[in-house]
Amino acid sequence: MRRGARVAAPLFPAAAALGASFGVLARTAHMDAPAAIVMSATTFAGSAQVATVSVLGAGGGVAAAVAAALLLNARYAPIGISVAKSFRGHALKRLGEAQLVVDESWALAGGGTARFDRRVLLGVGATLWFAWVGGTAAGALLGQAIGDTSAFGLDGAFAALFVALLAAQLRDRARITAAVAGAVIAASLIPLTPPGVPIVAATAAVFVGRRRT
Amino acid sequence: MSDAWLAVLIVGAGTFVLKAVGPVGVAGRRLPARVDQLLELLAPAILAALVVTETFAGGRSLVLDARLAGVAAGIAAVALRAPLWAVVVAGGAATALVRLLS
Numbered sequence: 220m221r222r223g224a225r226v227a228a229p230l231f232p233a234a235a236a237l238g239a240s241f242g243v244l245a246r247t248a249h250m251d252a253p254a255a256i257v258m259s260a261t262t263f264a265g266s267a268q269v270a271t272v273s274v275l276g277a278g279g280g281v282a283a284a285v286a287a288a289l290l291l292n293a294r295y296a297p298i299g300i301s302v303a304k305s306f307r308g309h310a311l312k313r314l315g316e317a318q319l320v321v322d323e324s325w326a327l328a329g330g331g332t333a334r335f336d337r338r339v340l341l342g343v344g345a346t347l348w349f350a351w352v353g354g355t356a357a358g359a360l361l362g363q364a365i366g367d368t369s370a371f372g373l374d375g376a377f378a379a380l381f382v383a384l385l386a387a388q389l390r391d392r393a394r395i396t397a398a399v400a401g402a403v404i405a406a407s408l409i410p411l412t413p414p415g416v417p418i419v420a421a422t423a424a425v426f427v428g429r430r431r432t
Numbered sequence: 433m434s435d436a437w438l439a440v441l442i443v444g445a446g447t448f449v450l451k452a453v454g455p456v457g458v459a460g461r462r463l464p465a466r467v468d469q470l471l472e473l474l475a476p477a478i479l480a481a482l483v484v485t486e487t488f489a490g491g492r493s494l495v496l497d498a499r500l501a502g503v504a505a506g507i508a509a510v511a512l513r514a515p516l517w518a519v520v521v522a523g524g525a526a527t528a529l530v531r532l533l534s
Contacts, residue, residue: 229515229516229517229520230516230517230520232517233517233520233524248436249436250436250440251434251436254434254436254437254440257440257444258440258443258444261440261444261447261448262440262443262444262447263447264447267443267447268443271439271440271443272436275435275436275439280435281435281438281439281442284439284443285439285442285443285446288439288443288446288447289443289446289447289450292443292446292447292450292451293450294478295447295450295451295453296450296453296454297454297474297478298454298474298478299450299451299452299453299454299455299458300453300454300458300471301454301471301474301475302454302455303454303455303457303458303459303460303461303463304458304459304460304461304462304463306454306455306456306459306460307459307460310456313452313455313456313459314452314455314456316455317451317452317454317455317456318448318451318452320451320454320455322478322479322482325475326475326479329475330474330475330476330479331471331472331473331474331475332472332475333472369531370528370531370532371524371528372498372502372523372524372525372526372527372528372529372531373524374486374499374502374527375498375499375501375502375503375505375506375523375524375526375527375528376502376520376521376523376524376527377486377520377523378483378486378487378499378502378503378506378523378527379502379503379505379506379507379509379519379520379522379523379524380506380516380519380520380523381479381482381483381486382483382503382506382507382510382519382523383506383509383510383516383519383520384479385476385479385480385482385483386510388475388476388479389476393472393473394472394473394475394476395476397473397474397476397477397480398476398477398479398480399480400477401476401477401478401479401480401481401484402480402481402483402484404481405480405481405484405485406484406488406494409484409485409488409489409492409493409494410492410493410494411492412492413492414485414489414491414492417481417484417485417489418478418481418482418485420481421477421478421480421481422474422477422478423477424473424476424477424480424481425470425471425473425474425477426470428473428476428477429469429470429473
């Protein structure tokens with residue numbers, strides 16, 4: 220776990236800043252600070268939370284907000300299955316540990332590979348959780364002082380982070396093929412499906428990667 | 433209950449279940465070797481999809497904006513074997529800079 224915390228430490232400021240930008244966004248969408256903080260502590264998934272408050276802020280209603288968020292989080296079903304065999308012990312313990320699964324903790328701990336290390340996932344997940352919740356609290360409570368967060372380029376920072384996490388995965392031909400296929404599937408579906416679906420559909424790329432080896 | 437709190441509760445509960453599917457529902461069970469082999473490829477597939485959506489998705493359309501500069505800086509930083517924090521900083525700085533100038 221300590222190794223995971225060390226791995227995640229360099230990401231702490233960025234995760235906290237992104238949390239703060241969510242907190243600011245939540246307040247501008249008329250979500251009060253306690254609700255924003257509770258959401259970060261329980262949902263702990265950036266894009267889904269941003270989608271929720273964006274839909275609510277645009278007057279889209281609860282059902283549309285929930286649907287948008289859960290589609291974005293649907294990828295956690297296949298992601299969780301890919302590391303399921305590393306989780307042992309009482310169901311309640313596994314239930315708690317499962318909540319620390321986020322894209323970054325999963326990828327930094329080895330993804331669904333044989334090298335996957337559950338303790339690294341827990342360390343990274345816990346570290347990012349504190350950054351995310353603390354950042355949200357700061358953003359939600361001090362929002363007005365922070366101003367327009369898009370100027371900070373956090374979206375670009377996280378896109379770059381995913382580039383680095385992806386690069387670490389491209390070790391052989393099968394993985395490169397799967398990545399290319401995943402990117403093509405996602406890009407083709409973005410104009411056709413609601414956000415979230417392109418990422419879940421990209422899981423089909425594993426079949427393409429396997430066939431080519 | 434306000435709409436915001438209702439959404440927080442339902443999204444939180446739904447995400448809780450989605451995250452639990454694997455570690456609670458499937459845990460301990462031995463998956464067929466073929467499935468294991470496929471799951472080995474899940475990380476590159478999903479991370480590539482995340483790069484594409486985080487870079488080009490604007491709702492339901494493909495857009496080119498300042499995020500592209502962030503990704504280009506990220507790729508350069510990765511190519512230079514920069515540490516993770518530097519990749520993130522480079523991505524954020526490039527995006528912010530393009531936004532400032534445009």
